[in-house]
Amino acid sequence: MSSTTSPSWVGLVDDVIAEGVVGKQWRAAFLAVPREVFIPEVIWREAGDDLVSLRRAEDPEEWLRRVYGSGYVVTQVDDGSPAGGEGRxxxxxxxxxxxxxxxLMLDAGKVEPGMRVLEIxxxxxxxxxxxxxRLGPENVxxxxxxxxxxxxxxxxLATAxxxxxxxxxxxxARGHAAGRPFDRxxxxxxxxxxxxxxVTQVRPGGLVLTPWSSPYQPAGLLSLTVAADGTATGGLVNTTxxxxxxxxxxxxxxxxxxxVRDTDIPDISDTDLHASHLCNDGHARFAIGFQVPGCQWEYVPATGDDGRWCVWFLDPVSRSWARFAYQPGVRRWPIHQFGPRRLWDEATAAYQWWTNAGRPPVTQWRFTVTPAGQQVELVNPIRQEQGTRAGELA
Ligand SMILES: C[S@@+](CC[C@H](N)C(=O)[O-])C[C@H]1O[C@@H](n2cnc3c(N)ncnc32)[C@H](O)[C@@H]1O
Structure with missing residues (x-):
């Protein structure tokens, strides 16, 4: 039995269809394309902060289990030159x-037979x-x-x-001008x-579908429709x-x-705003990331049994940082801030603006791509006095 028709793979594909992630018109493709032909002999698995190699010849069962499993399979590290030396x-x-x-991407891309697709x-x-x-190889x-x-x-591809x-x-990033127009x-x-x-290589009415990310909101799927005037507009259809x-x-x-350096002397204040408001909701994250460019955040879970954890806000360019330190049983938590930017203040101001604007979902932010670049604006903010925020995303 080939692995694409093994009960576990068929079950995985059928679950994805049953959950409504993709229509059943893709089932035949998932069951026909032999995934193991495409995965290289050496794959990589997580080991602490590193990735270590797993050779098919050394552990064929584990290799195959991963290839036909529900997770992603890392197939290259560090642009092909493993930073930790051989195998790391x-x-x-x-x-x-x-x-x-x-x-999900095939579904969101609304890809149908008869179309010509450019994959990046x-x-x-x-x-x-x-x-x-599904489309015929000549259309891809x-x-x-x-x-x-x-x-x-x-x-x-030839083998399969x-x-x-x-x-x-x-x-x-340059696309393939000689092949235009594409449907997708x-x-x-x-x-x-x-x-x-x-955008210029897709026919009017066609779609550009791409994952999107910013330092503060590292996940998202963007769908843009190309108009007759050659611009494209759309928005995020997913934030995960x-x-x-x-x-x-x-x-x-x-x-x-x-x-962060040991010698940094931060300003200290406190807050009653729990950091989860700034980090847990994809809609809030998008709005904050838009207004606090270049800022990343990192959650550091509790290590002991005192229930303390923290969130760091980091801007490597200006070397600014802020730290929200949680401890249970209190209503105000300390904030440390260092550097030319006050990242906690910026993030909380952005959060307040977002709540005052009626907590707009990501679908209310419109992306437009033109030869001048990518613009993002909030459409129909609930409180008009807050105005429309528009500009470049960092
Ligand atoms: C997540 S993988 C794509 C997975 C692929 N669709 C598959 O089915 O295996 C992203 C790929 O994009 C490639 N990539 C990164 N930057 C690129 C660029 N500017 N142009 C073309 N490919 C790029 C990477 O080398 C990597 O192979």
Missing amino acids: GRVATSSASRVDIVA GTGTGYTAALLAH TTIEIDPELAAHARAA GYGTVRVITADG VLSTVAAPQVPNAW VSFMQLRDQRIRRVTVAEV
Whole structure:
């Protein structure tokens, strides 16, 4: 029995369909495309803060279990040069996404037979193969920036019978002008700033679908519809999908230790605003991230049994930081702030603005992409006196 028809894989696919993530018209593709052909011999698994290699030859059962499991499979680290030496890496730079996420993107992209699709971020070639199965390989073009990954995907697509998919080794941010017009640009790599090239290569009425992220809101799926005038408008359709970013647009996640020094002397104040308000709700996070550019946050869970935990707010560029320190049983919590920016004050002001504006959901923020760049604005704010916030997202 091939692994795509094994009961566990069929069950996984059927669960994704039953949950309404994707329509059953994609079932045949998920059951036909042999995922193990696309996953390289060496994959990577988490080990503390690092990623360590897992070779198929060394543990074929575990390798196969991961390939046909519900999680994502890291297929490259540190752009192909493992930072920790042989077999040990730091940052995942290519992966085969979780099956439910692939399904979600195919569904959100409203991809139908008869369409021509440009995929950005070929990776293993697996998503391109699913597209090829449903649309015909001649209707699928995919771009990968990394030559080794592109070569692997090309070979895998040929082995699986989709050899006429066009795999281009290039910077996907430029799209593929020679192939336009496409019905869809489907990016499987996040674009904090959506390249206008993608918009210009999609026919009017077509879609650009891409994961999106900002330092404060690292997850989201953006759907833009291209208008007859060549601009694209739309918004976030999901705030939980998290992808690596386009190489040129990488958001460098910093650790607390990289920003905070023992010699820093912070200002100390206190607050009755619990940090969960600033970090737990995707709609609030989006609004805060929009107004507090460049700020990241990190939750540090309690280590002892005293129930204390904290959240750090970090801006590596200005080396500013703030720390909310939770302890149970009190109503006000200490805030430490250091650096030229007052990140806690900025974040709480943004949160207050968002609540005063009627707590608008992410769907109320409109993205527009034109040759001048990406603009984001809040449409129909409930309290008109708050005005419309518009501008560039960091
Ligand atoms: C999450 S993986 C894509 C997974 C892929 N769709 C699959 O089915 O395996 C993202 C890929 O985007 C690629 N990438 C990053 N920046 C890129 C760029 N500017 N142009 C094209 N590909 C890029 C990475 O090398 C990586 O392989």
